[in-house]
Each structure stands twice: as structure tokens, then as C-alpha cells.
Amino acid sequence: MIATQSKPLADRPWLDPAAKPQILIDGVTKTYGTHTAVDNISLSIFKGEMFALVGSSGCGKTTLLRMLAGFASPTSGRILIDGADMGDVPPHERPVNMMFQSYALFPHMTVESNVGYGLRRLALDEATRRQRVQEALDMVQLGALGKRKPHQLSGGQRQRVALARALIRRPKVLLLDEPLSALDKKLREQTQFELMDLQYKLGITFIVVTHDQDEAMALASRIAVMDKGQVVQVGTPAEIYEFPSSRFVADFVGTTNFFEGTVCGCEPGLVRVSCTETGGELLVDAAREVAIGQRVWVALRPEKVRLGKEPSSAVRTNELRGTVWELGYLGNRSTYRIKTASGKLVTVFAQNERRTSQAAIDWSDEVFVSWSADAAVLLHS
16 A cells, blocks of 8 residues: 555645645746856745755755745745745744754854754743753753753764754744755664654644755655756655656666667557667557657666566566676665676666575576566656
8 A cells, every 4th residue: 555645635735726835936046147056946835845855966956945044035036935925034034944954053052052042032031941942952852961062962963953943943944954964874864754753743844955865755745856956857756756757857866777769669558669779679658649760768767677587478578688797785685787788787676585695696697687568667858
């Protein structure tokens, strides 16, 4: 059972034409001299979303986040939060807060002083201030560490202090710029779940900027993939991964095998692609119309490929013969790079289901790689 299939429409407001976005980014462009950092971006983000902006360095994702925070102004376009235009609203008056990549903690202050720093502009009595700070620390499971200094904390604990400080003013929207980049792999994975749990409990809209597509896939309800200042695709993690709109998206999110070719035949729901890289035809299920002779790319995820020493007998199946050229053992799975007769290298992920130190398929073995027609995606660009 796929969880997203059973979710009510209220949990997926972007599918409801009547739903009003909490954040509307309308035709926003940001230029610096002759350089365009953000190019005519329009996005609708709904209350309670964990929305991720992903892309390589320099694609404009942090610039867009800074414009949401008010630290930069759009050259053109507008940003609305709960229907209010943020054009003339200074950063400290916006219903947003930002957690920076560096955490920006004050080294001379205690944890509780760092967390309470955001309350300094509010007219609160001392008892209320202390209560708010303690609530924020308890929320991130640091209630007993209020008297420590940042240098006495682990990287994960410093990240939580920065998160508590960002949340203490109870913003409507929390902006996170590479929030987990300073953590090691195991701690980063653990903190991802903590962040998701906290966001769910608070019901606050989180907008996360990251260059780590795996992090975005784990965290986000929806992802916007950016390239050269533009948003090239918006969708749920499953939509982005399984149905990329372009070669850029397919290549950026996860690992993909690409086969270039031309359309040589069309049947209802099935396209035949003549591919010189494989020395034959590839079968691809395709919903979109294509023309005979059209240049296309077949995108195939490595985990969709079957690897064996005997040919497949299944119908509507593509099959190539090759040799194990490279092999990497990663514990839970092995990564194979198969060199076909044409010299094309095909990457295959094979789950290590059996507890053994001996590989069923090893270096230099002659193998068959196969995949069904519905396992790949046909891309036009």
C-alpha cells in the first residue's frame, strides 16, 4: 500500500484548485548587474508543507530564500504571505524566521541566552521570557543543557539550539538554509526524522534549501528542482524521482542510465526506440505522443534493472548482454557497472538479500541485464 494514495485531499492542497497558498511567489526575478540569479519564478506553497528547494551551487535557491526572508529584494515580481505583499515589509516584521547554514550561535552566550536572543524586541516580562525559552529547549530535547556554551555541545546539539532560536518567535514560516550540512551521515539521517516529527507537531510551513537530493527526498512533501535561476520541475519526491520532466532532473535526482535514440515505431502505449548505443531497439511505455524519427532519451534507474546469468523470458522486456566491468559492495546493496558489446556502461543496483560474503555475480562474469518496458521513462529533452 502506498501511503500517498490514501491521503485525503486536505493533506495535498496543491491538488485542490480551491486551496489558497500561504506563500505565493509570483514572477520573481533577481538580477545583480548583468547576472540573473533568479529568473521569473512562480511558486505556490501551502500551510504546513515541508517544501524543498534543490539544485546545484549557484542555481538561485539561496537567493530565493533570502528574498522570502527579506534580506534581498526582488528586481521584479512579488512575494505574498497569507495574502499580504512583502515588498515593503522589513525582515524583522515578516512572519518568517531563518535558520542559517552556519547556525550563527554566539559563542560567549549560554544555550538559553542564544535561544532567547530572538525575544529581545518583544515586550515580555522576565518570567514569560524564561518560560518561552524553556519551552523552546524542551521542544528540541535540550531542556537540561540551557547553561552550557555552544563549544560544549555536539554538532547535532548546536543544530538544535539554532532550530530552537529560529522557532521561539513562533513564525508562520521557517526558512532553513542547508540545515543539516554540518552533520555527519548517521547524525544527519537521524536528525532528518526529528525535523520531520517537529514540523508535523508544530504545523509550521518549512522551506528547506539543500543541494543534497537524498535529504530533500527524505524530508519534503514537495520539491522544486532549480537550474540556472529557474524552477524546472515541482512535484512530490515520488513524482520527481519516478517521472522526471527532463534529463537534467533525472540526472540530478538519483542515479540514471541514459540511452539516446530515435523513435522508430509507435503502438498504443508503447514506443520503439532505435538505439545505436545498444545495437537494437528499446521498448518504452509512453503516455505522451511522439513522432517517428524524433530524438529521445530513455532514462532508466539502476534499481529497475534485473541482473542475471541467464536471459529473461518475459514479454515486453529489454535485454542487453555484457560483462561485469566494475563492482562495488555497499553492505545493503551492490553496485554493478556492466560493459555491453557496444561499450556502453550500464549501472545496476542489486539488493544483497542473502547473508553471504560471496557475490553471486562477480568481476568479469558474463551477464544479462534486462528491464520491462514500464521501468524506464521516455524524455524529449
